[in-house]
Amino acid sequence: MGERKIRVLIAKPGLDGHDRGAKVVARALRDAGMEVIYTGLRQTPEQIVTAALQEDVDVIGLSILSGAHMTLVPRVMQLLREKGLQDVVVFIGGIIPQEDIPKLKALGVAEVFLPGTLLEQIVHAVRQGVKRSLETSE
Amino acid sequence: MTTKEMTSQLEEALSRWEAQTLRPTLARLPERMAEFTTTSLRPIKRLYTPLDVQHLDFEQDIGFPGEYPFTRGIHPTMYRGKLWTMRQFAGFGTAFDTNRRFKYLLEQGQTGLSVAFDLPTLMGLDSDHPLAEGEVGKCGVAVSSLEDMEVLFDGIPLEEVTTSMTINAPAAVIFAMYLVVAEKQGADWKKISGTIQNDILKEYIAQKEWIYPPAPSMRLIVDTIAFCTQEVPRWHPISISGYHIREAGATALQELAFTLRDGIEYVEWCVRAGLDVDAFAPRLSFFFNCHNDFFEEIAKFRAARKVWARVMRERFGARDPRSWMCRFHTQTAGCSLTAQQPYNNVVRTTIQALAAVLGGTQSLHTNALDEALALPTEFTAMLALRTQQIIAYESGVVNTVDPLAGSYFVEALTSEMERGCYEYFEKIDAMGGMIAAIERGFPQKEIQEAAYRYQQAVDRREQIIVGVNEYVLEKEPIEVPILYIDESVAEIQKERLRRLRARRDTAKVQRTLEALKEAARGTENTMPYILECVRAYATLGEICDALKEVFGEYQEPPF
Numbered sequence: 001m002g003e004r005k006i007r008v009l010i011a012k013p014g015l016d017g018h019d020r021g022a023k024v025v026a027r028a029l030r031d032a033g034m035e036v037i038y039t040g041l042r043q044t045p046e047q048i049v050t051a052a053l054q055e056d057v058d059v060i061g062l063s064i065l066s067g068a069h070m071t072l073v074p075r076v077m078q079l080l081r082e083k084g085l086q087d088v089v090v091f092i093g094g095i096i097p098q099e100d101i102p103k104l105k106a107l108g109v110a111e112v113f114l115p116g117t118l119l120e121q122i123v124h125a126v127r128q129g130v131k132r133s134l135e136t137s138e
Numbered sequence: 139m140t141t142k143e144m145t146s147q148l149e150e151a152l153s154r155w156e157a158q159t160l161r162p163t164l165a166r167l168p169e170r171m172a173e174f175t176t177t178s179l180r181p182i183k184r185l186y187t188p189l190d191v192q193h194l195d196f197e198q199d200i201g202f203p204g205e206y207p208f209t210r211g212i213h214p215t216m217y218r219g220k221l222w223t224m225r226q227f228a229g230f231g232t233a234f235d236t237n238r239r240f241k242y243l244l245e246q247g248q249t250g251l252s253v254a255f256d257l258p259t260l261m262g263l264d265s266d267h268p269l270a271e272g273e274v275g276k277c278g279v280a281v282s283s284l285e286d287m288e289v290l291f292d293g294i295p296l297e298e299v300t301t302s303m304t305i306n307a308p309a310a311v312i313f314a315m316y317l318v319v320a321e322k323q324g325a326d327w328k329k330i331s332g333t334i335q336n337d338i339l340k341e342y343i344a345q346k347e348w349i350y351p352p353a354p355s356m357r358l359i360v361d362t363i364a365f366c367t368q369e370v371p372r373w374h375p376i377s378i379s380g381y382h383i384r385e386a387g388a389t390a391l392q393e394l395a396f397t398l399r400d401g402i403e404y405v406e407w408c409v410r411a412g413l414d415v416d417a418f419a420p421r422l423s424f425f426f427n428c429h430n431d432f433f434e435e436i437a438k439f440r441a442a443r444k445v446w447a448r449v450m451r452e453r454f455g456a457r458d459p460r461s462w463m464c465r466f467h468t469q470t471a472g473c474s475l476t477a478q479q480p481y482n483n484v485v486r487t488t489i490q491a492l493a494a495v496l497g498g499t500q501s502l503h504t505n506a507l508d509e510a511l512a513l514p515t516e517f518t519a520m521l522a523l524r525t526q527q528i529i530a531y532e533s534g535v536v537n538t539v540d541p542l543a544g545s546y547f548v549e550a551l552t553s554e555m556e557r558g559c560y561e562y563f564e565k566i567d568a569m570g571g572m573i574a575a576i577e578r579g580f581p582q583k584e585i586q587e588a589a590y591r592y593q594q595a596v597d598r599r600e601q602i603i604v605g606v607n608e609y610v611l612e613k614e615p616i617e618v619p620i621l622y623i624d625e626s627v628a629e630i631q632k633e634r635l636r637r638l639r640a641r642r643d644t645a646k647v648q649r650t651l652e653a654l655k656e657a658a659r660g661t662e663n664t665m666p667y668i669l670e671c672v673r674a675y676a677t678l679g680e681i682c683d684a685l686k687e688v689f690g691e692y693q694e695p696p697f
Contacts, residue, residue, distance in 0.1 A: 015257035015273050017346025020386045020473075023586055024593050040694070041346055042269075066257050067512070067623060071272025097512045097620050114477035115510040116606040119597045 016066035089129040177431035178389035186546035210540035217536035223501035229254030229279035233289035254278035262682030265631030275627035301332035307349035309336035333374035344386035354689035365665035384427035387589020395562035419461035437551035439497025468494035479605035
């Protein structure tokens, strides 16, 4: 059986329009052989989780630079659980204060990428995250 | 000796140097890299000589400061006469919080105010709108009504400070709020001075905080420009911005070319609306980024003045020399800051600020060291301001005008920037102008491509970022305390709005909003109607929604 490509949803929740990082990461993951869907700007947590369900993704990457992460991320995580998507690996990229990182991880976020993260680190982390998620669900 | 003879003599001398001195050295000690490039990945030659600038005519191309083409600066004495305005962008939490920060910055010797609004405000949403949840007061101050604006400038005499406001899609409304605060203070509109960013084209291109489609957005901008020429003559009604274009990943040249082409678009719309170019062009201003590559940035600023002067004189036939001047604000590059070893950001910012000063900026914001993590604290904001003060008072670079003029390298780079601009102008003109180019995603795609190429260069370590892909520390040596905005700001704002809506004259609010819609459907200037809405304490969201009913909303085409 041919190995299924990793499917990733890159999403921008909240009001901020800074999509440079989201687009660069989307392209890097695509270049690394993954299927990437980009939601576009200003998606609500509901829209993001619906897209994740419809697109049957393994990974969600949330890009947030506005400081609204402690409002938006808990809601995304809760909706994922409600829809039975707790196996989906969630990454966050953006301007996130250090003290919020453990709180986000406690919510189930796999990793938080700050400005200055190399693309290779993100690609590697996504692959590892999916691998771990498959192992635990099997 | 003729020029031609001099050129061939120089070429000979250069060949001799290459053969006798350079080649043996390269054989013994090869260069560290095959190609040396700028931050924008532009190749740079080993050596620049008079051969690289022989196309330049001193008087026509470089000339004297304060005279066409202004390559050396818009003012004849530059910083000997007046230092640049030190204008630190600030805003967070409620209007009360930001008012306190403003007063602190003024006490520290800052010479102008610059307001950062939160995202709901930038999108024309009140703090109690469902989409505002989690965003209120986070990356700027929340302003939902005249009442918030009154608090924001409480105790700050508006005739005495100059205020820059980073606001775009709802710029006309926020500007109207500022004007009404001035009115209530008893300040004369003819004497107040400052800037609204009011640049929607770069929103479509890069920053992406839009509300209305291009045509009605441009109409609102023309309305504010026309209104200012009559009523607020010392105001800068637009700040045509490359900053966000650069932050989105553009190269230095793309930043320059797209920004100046945006400027051309605004001038065309104003002229088409019947304004005399010399009536408004002297009040246009620009806003550029200053990234890491020292000489490339300086060349960009020098080329900006030269290209804009020629555009205004030749393309638009402006006759007033003030219409030819490209006056600009600069901010050091937020995207160059790293979350790793954040204290290194002070050094980056210093180099960038120095380039902006050597490039002849009129005002400057220096980023704080903690801005890759959060908004600046009081301490880091002060350190950023001190950086400018040290350049101004200790470095000596202010003592003479345009000290890098005549450098073979800087002049050659300036020429390259200039040529590159005209090439982009031709392409965009051929597409039918900037709005047509935006609708087909041209500048957006160019920027995305450049952003990706840059990130790849960083990943491959062709571009070294200290602390990121070289000299990395496993553990951060020092923790940076950060400014934290909690949800109490949103609660305070919601309560203030609830009380305001209960207290004000609702019928009057409705009447003024209806009158605004009527004006928006026609061709009258909307500013006087927006002012009436503001005076009646209609909220930002209500005014923007009224205009949405008439103008519709922008949808970004997928590309």
